[in-house]
Amino acid sequence: MRHFPVFLDTRGKSVVVSGAGETAVAKLRLLMRTEARIAVHGAEPAEEVVRWAAEGRIALTEAPLAEVGGDARLVYAANADPVEDARVAKLGREAGVLVNIVDDLTSDFITPAIVDRDPVTVAIGTEGAAPVLARKIKAEVEELLPSSLGLLARIGQSFRARVEALDSRARRAFWTRFYFERGPRAVAAGSEAVSETLETMLTEGVAATKGFVHLIGAGPGDPELLTMKARRLLHEADVVIHDRLVPAEILELARREARVIEVGKIAYGPSWKQEDINALLVREAGAGATVARLKGGDAVLFGRLDEEIEALEAAGIGYAIVPGITSASAAAATIGQSLTRRGRNASLRFLTAHDMNGFADHDWRDLAKPGATAAIYMGVKAAAFIRGRLLMHGAATATPVTCVENASRPDQRVIATTLIDLPEALAEACPTGPVMILLGLEPRAALAAAELNEFKEAL
Known part of the structure; x- marks a missing residue:
């Protein structure tokens, strides 16, 4: 760290700005938020500078800076003239005052990007290496902090x-x-x-x-796909209770002091029982903790949300639901497709193969129609069953099917196939992460190539 961040008390002190043109205007807008007396020196001042002087917000001398007074805390050289800026810097340093030459890293200090929620102030610096990045971070922090x-x-x-x-x-x-x-x-x-x-x-x-439980959709895995509300609540929680598929990158956003508890469920393997998870939520919130209950994707889709809500209501514990981005949306975005399209499908099915009894009762005849689209969660082990039911009800063997493993994550993988080859394609790929099966959709690049081939054949 080359530049050490500090907050300087400017009350009752002077800040000297040499230069009254456009280069100085941006600095003055920031400096006028402080309680400092601002002295501006420069010929041919910009219109804004003249107006601010007339309003009494700054003291304007329409001549070059001649000396730096003893009560000055900072000097800004903002003349957009290297020779004049060097002269002003020399005056400031001889007076023992810190000097900033605008856009020059040889300055004694640099001015960070600032988020102002007076008296709350957030300063963002990049050592002058990436001002654009500082502005981006500032914009994100501005969104996080309420204007109130x-x-x-x-x-x-x-x-x-x-x-x-x-x-x-x-x-x-x-x-x-x-x-x-x-x-x-x-x-x-x-x-x-x-x-x-x-x-x-x-x-x-x-x-x-009194304790409270936030039932939060953690999204498909990419931390940047968390909603702003989810991120804030995660940081504020005393206890974080999460599914197995919520990645470490998201859990790291919790407070350092928070207790993090995994309540993983593994298909066909050892898992936490739902009633034990319910009891854990009631116990932690009943003890006064603010609990963040993280569920992969969107908490309202195939997350057994109602069972946890019923347990909380029975115990008299308050809760709120924070929706998240579901894996189906992330998978469709990965392959460059929309889940609905005019002229292709006016409806969309969300199915889960986790409960095979209910899964077998779906309207497979309707799903087998041309143009039908479905997002199938937890369907890897049911791939042969899916193929059999659809073919039995008249689905075309060439119906496109795209499987997306770990949608939105760095290790995401796209397995593009057809209905007839679905089980074999998944067996060959041997996925280890969560897989979203998109029935009736193929990657946009593959679709474009197929359309091009059809066009060439027509010629």
């Missing part, structure tokens, strides 16, 4: 001493609920409503620290 966070922080500060009487877990739960749940909802009604919300939360006593 600054107001909430200022109001919350006045209540801090009263909340300190709670134990550490209760304090964390209190502030989490205030800053990210109840506080933002109160902001719309004004600052008085926010204070009232805090007073109400303080009088709730034990109820304010």
